[in-house]
Each structure stands twice: as C-alpha cells, then as structure tokens.
Amino acid sequence: QVQLVQSGAEVRKPGASVKVSCRASGYTFSVYGVGWARQAPGQGLEWMGWISAYNGNINYAEKFQDRVTLTIDTSTSTAYMELRNLRSDDTAFYYCARDANHRFDYWGQGTLVPVSS
C-alpha cells in the first residue's frame, strides 16, 4: 500500500535550518510529484512548493522562495524539504503529499518543527 513516512519532530533555534524527509513506499516514486505544505498551530494549511520526481522540476511558493529547498533522492524514494533561517513563526507541522495527476492522494503523517530559543 502507498505510504509516505516523514521524519520525526525536530526542535530548532531561531536562525537554524531544518531538513524534513518524506520516504515513499508502495508505488513507483519516479512517476509522481511531491508537494509540501505546512500548518502552524491552530492555523490553516500553507502551500510551500512542489517537486517532480519524474524530471526534477521544482516550483516554490513566493513566500518561501528564498528560504526553502526541495530535493529528491530516487535511489531511496525520499523527498526532502529544507527550510533555512528559521523564525519562531515557522513553528508548524510540515506535510508532504503525493501528487498523482494534480491530486494529492496520499499524505505523510506530518513533522512538527518547534522553533524556540
């Protein structure tokens, strides 16, 4: 069965970076894209970006363009999201999701990243 398993919670200090992983299984990873969104406590979902595991194309939301990097490792079927120069308002759950022809049909369980000094 299709699964996206994300890395565990990561506590960071302001100014630091975090790299969240999203390991896929149960399907051919290189055929689909992966989207990333985040959700601050009590807030709505916020779109961060998308990467194609097929051809490596990447698109970032304008808000995160200068601080986020999306990558993939097809040898391990894993997608990564790195966010730099963290601030307290980056405290959130970070989600990955499989893009199957413009629908996000499977989601990871979420990774909590608290940012606090």
Place this chain on the structure above:
Amino acid sequence: QSALTQPASVSGSPGQSITVSCTGTGGDIGSYGHVSWYQQHPGKAPKLIIFDVSNRPLGVSHRFYGSKSGNTASLTISGLQTEDEADYYCISLTTSTSHYVLGTGTKVTVL
C-alpha cells in the same frame, strides 16, 4: 500568488446540505479543471475527498459533491453528519510559478 478565498466557517444541522466556496482567478480555477478538496480532522493529515472538480476517490461518500463555475469551485455536503465536522481546503493548479495554490480553509460545524 494569493491563496484561494474560502469562507472561514460554515455550519448546518444534521441532515442539511451546506456548500463551501473556493474563489480564485482566471489564472487558476478559471483556467484548469484540476481543483481538489481535502478534509482535515483535528490532529490528522488532510484527506482527499474530491479531485478534478467533481470526482470522488474510491471510498469517499457520495454525500460529497464538487462543482465549478468560472473562477469559483464549490464543495457541497448533503445529509450533513457529525463526522463531517472538520476543516476543508481546496487546491488548484495555477499558471503562477508556485504551480499549485491552496485555499484559506473553512471550518464546517455541525450544529
């Protein structure tokens, strides 16, 4: 790229029908038939309930219905049940550099 606009909250009584709107622009909802809807219960990951405007994945109740007119997509929930109480989000493909745009989210309350 601004987020798609959804009402902050919609409520209804059990058995009633409610509609959640998702308003975008000619560069997203108006240009593509790739609007999807997601249901999120507290503490859970989002779940796909509608894709390509009006299609339901296997296993999703027929009480969920999606449609689109111009730059606005809509999600209708008929025969409202207590389990439908959740947050709902729309996502659309977009011509902007972000590739996708997310809605602001709607809290559905069953009275």
